[in-house]
Amino acid sequence: MANTDIEQRKQELLNQGYTEVYTKTKVLTDAVLHYCPGCGHGTTHRLVAEVIDEMGIQDKTVGVSPVGCSVMAYNYFDVDFQEAAHGRAPALATAIKRLNPDCFVFTYQGDGDLAAIGTAETIHACNRGENITMIFVNNGIYGMTGGQMAPTTLVGMKSATTPYGRNVALNGYPLRITELLATLPGTYYVTRQSVQTPAAVRKAKAAIRKAFENQKLQKGVSFVEIVSNCNSGWKMTPVAANKWMEENMFPNYPIGDIKVDGKIAEGIDANRLVLSHPLTVVNK
Amino acid sequence: MAKELKLMKGNEAIARAMIASGTDGYFGYPITPQSEVMETLMAEKPWESTGMVVLQAESEMASINMVYGGAATGKKVATSSSSPGISLMQEGLTYLAGAEIPCLIVNVMRGGPGLGTIQPSQSDYFQSVKGGGHGDYQLYTLAPASVQEMYDFVFDAWDIAFKYRNPVLILSDGAIGQCMEKLYTRDYIPRWTEEERRANAPWGTWGKPANRNHNIITSLELDSARQEVFNHKLQAKYREMEKNEVRYEALNCEDADYIFVAYGSSSRIAMKAMQMAREKGIKVGLFRLITLFPFPTKQLQEVAKNVKGILCVEMSAGQMIEDVKLATNCSIKTEHFGRFGGIIPTPTEVLEALETKIIK
Amino acid sequence: MAFKGQIVIDTERCKGCAVCLAACPMQVIELSKNVNGKGYNYTEVVNDKCIGCASCAMVCPDGVISVYKKQC
Structure with a gap:
């Protein structure tokens, strides 16, 4: 359907007494996303944009995305946007917020960016308690460069640089940086969500909304991890990748709030925060 | 204040x-x-x-x-x-x-x-x-x-x-x-x-008002044709700087037989060496770079037209000297004198270098 | 209270990932035998069981689905 046909069809439905339940927010541009089919980035982008739309803060929002699959996020969000060097988004966001305290500032980073090359910037921005929102998309792999091992690649998981599976003796352990950040006094809200089902999307959106609302409180970093898929990197169909994610990523990266309103969330075992949560070994 | x-x-x-x-x-x-x-x-x-x-x-x-x-x-x-x-x-x-x-x-x-x-x-x-x-x-x-x-x-x-x-x-x-x-x-x-x-930074990212498109700050351009166009634009900007924003200082260069070229700390040592040379009857001038980029190429060419030699004084193994030689097209005897590794040369050393490397 | 739903799919932007098929509780959507300009088998509505729950739109990474509903 051409654009005009779509608009015509929508108008017809409204004329027939239908009400609009859902349509793409205007805070996303009409640019076609460059992400692979079924990629969680698209859904996560949409949720962030919907939150900006619903809060009415499009004119006060500045986004930052660095190198990785989300490097061209600036084409999709209709807000002022900065593209950072690999790993440095939290440093940019720190200065944007400090020099423009009325702005809502968010970073949008992948696992290689936030948890490998940008570890120092991530930890120090969180530890300083910058009043920013950080969106962290964790799909356990370097997507943009062609599926190499990420800091979050699971033990046993095959990638372009771990062709026989991630081996702890050779490659070390998957990094649960979100748990690590929750132990820092500068983080106010730390949660892990996903976007593969309607129910997960609802929860993820509520988390992102909270993470943006928290900027008004000036109490520190609000950090939302989205455990996501990488169909191309995992070499699976999108639907199979979502299933594999639920079966293998979730046991290692448990979904739910870790820290809420500056306090460790209810039901969170303190042992998990000191990284003794058992890691599973996957075979893929 | x-x-x-x-x-x-x-x-x-x-x-x-x-x-x-x-x-x-x-x-x-x-x-x-x-x-x-x-x-x-x-x-x-x-x-x-x-x-x-x-x-x-x-x-x-x-x-x-x-x-x-x-x-x-x-x-x-x-x-x-x-x-x-x-x-x-x-x-x-x-x-x-x-x-x-x-x-x-x-x-x-x-x-x-x-x-x-x-x-x-x-x-x-x-x-x-x-x-x-x-x-x-x-x-x-x-x-x-x-x-x-x-x-x-x-x-x-x-x-x-x-x-x-x-x-x-x-x-x-x-x-x-x-x-x-x-x-x-x-x-x-x-x-x-x-x-x-x-007004001064209309390109800035401070939050997009309803009446303008979103501002994007990036250095990424995957389309190489467009990246080349952008590079040409950058180069044109640098040429404008070369045309309009060159800064330098020429001291005692009008009658000079020899000139020191230097910048920063070295230029102050060279200035003293110049005074000592003049006291000895050697006509020495000082060409001090204030902008290193843009380099005062034409201005140095003009000053150096009638000199017999140039001594580049810098606290390095000889870096600025390359741009001096390019500016004069290697048409004038040009030597480097420098101390490095944290040593500051004395005016006496600079004058000796002029006498032994250039005048002798 | 029952609802009748309708979805409008921007088939040219659809990448045929089929995530919406898995999310739809009424099995309203299938991948088309035809392809769009990018070569993807886009999604299409195959029956009139849609209840306007918007599950498909919520999980669509490319935001190509708009959802409408009315009481019936």
Whole structure:
């Protein structure tokens, strides 16, 4: 359907007494996303944009995305946007917020960016308690460069640089940086969500909304991890990748709030925060 | 602070000039011999007076990227460091140049390579003007030779940075940074109002109003044809700087048989050597570079037309000399004299070098 | 209270990832045998059981689905 046909069809439905339940927010541009089919980035982008739309803060929002699959996020969000060097988004966001305290500032980073090359910037921005929102998309792999091992690649998981599976003796352990950040006094809200089902999307959106609302409180970093898929990197169909994610990523990266309103969330075992949560070994 | 006569260190002058010139933010990391810049700012607490933000970052990589983030909102943002720290910032500098973000970087040079020494040096000339990071880019580079110039060049840097949407580098060294001299302060320039920021930096990312498209700050362009067009645009900008913004000083060059070419600390030593030579009856002039990029090529050509030899005085193994030879097309006998690794040459050594390498 | 739903799919932007098929509780959507300009088998509505729950739109990474409903 051409654009005009779509608009015509929508108008017809409204004329027939239908009400609009859902349509793409205007805070996303009409640019076609460059992400692979079924990629969680698209859904996560949409949720962030919907939150900006619903809060009415499009004119006060500045986004930052660095190198990785989300490097061209600036084409999709209709807000002022900065593209950072690999790993440095939290440093940019720190200065944007400090020099423009009325702005809502968010970073949008992948696992290689936030948890490998940008570890120092991530930890120090969180530890300083910058009043920013950080969106962290964790799909356990370097997507943009062609599926190499990420800091979050699971033990046993095959990638372009771990062709026989991630081996702890050779490659070390998957990094649960979100748990690590929750132990820092500068983080106010730390949660892990996903976007593969309607129910997960609802929860993820509520988390992102909270993470943006928290900027008004000036109490520190609000950090939302989205455990996501990488169909191309995992070499699976999108639907199979979502299933594999639920079966293998979730046991290692448990979904739910870790820290809420500056306090460790209810039901969170303190042992998990000191990284003794058992890691599973996957075979893929 | 109104116009006053003060005594202070070069590093302190940088800090006070930042406050007085309406700088919005400073992000830095301690390193000898420039740590007094951030120390002075923290002691002055400008956030209580002008509203300037000052923050100690976790590394030079973080501080240069904080400069990127802050300056990309159209505000006047600066950092300072010394040679090893500036090396760490090279990634940030090429991104800043590629995204055309006006900002100020101060390098108070020390001796290298590697961790080197903490004493003064001028061995970062290549890094500063030949592109320390990747890609074809230039930083407008000012070389102060006194504490007064450390102070004044901060004001000049903001004019150039925003006129050309380009990072400006003040390339100083440990001698100028650490020495105390008198200087005249200037009247405060207030920080830009919101309206002034928006007028001076319409490209800035401060939140998209309904009546304009979203502003994007990036150095990424996957379409190589468009990237080439952008590179041509950058080069055209650099040619404009070469046409309009060259700065230098020619002393006693009219009747000179020989000239010293130098910048920063070395130019002051060369000046003394020039006076000593004149007392001995040798007609020596001094051509002092103030901008290293753009290099005063035509002006040096003009001055050097009638001289018999040029001695390049720099605290390095010979870096600036390459641009001097290019400017004169190697048509004049040109030699280098320098001490390095943190040693400052004496005027006597410079004069001896002139006599043995050029005149003999 | 029952609802009748309708979805409008921007088939040219659809990448045929089929995530919406898995999310739809009424099995309203299938991948088309035809392809769009990018070569993807886009999604299409194959029956009139849609209840307007918007599950498909919520999980669509490319935001190509708009959802409408009315009481019936």
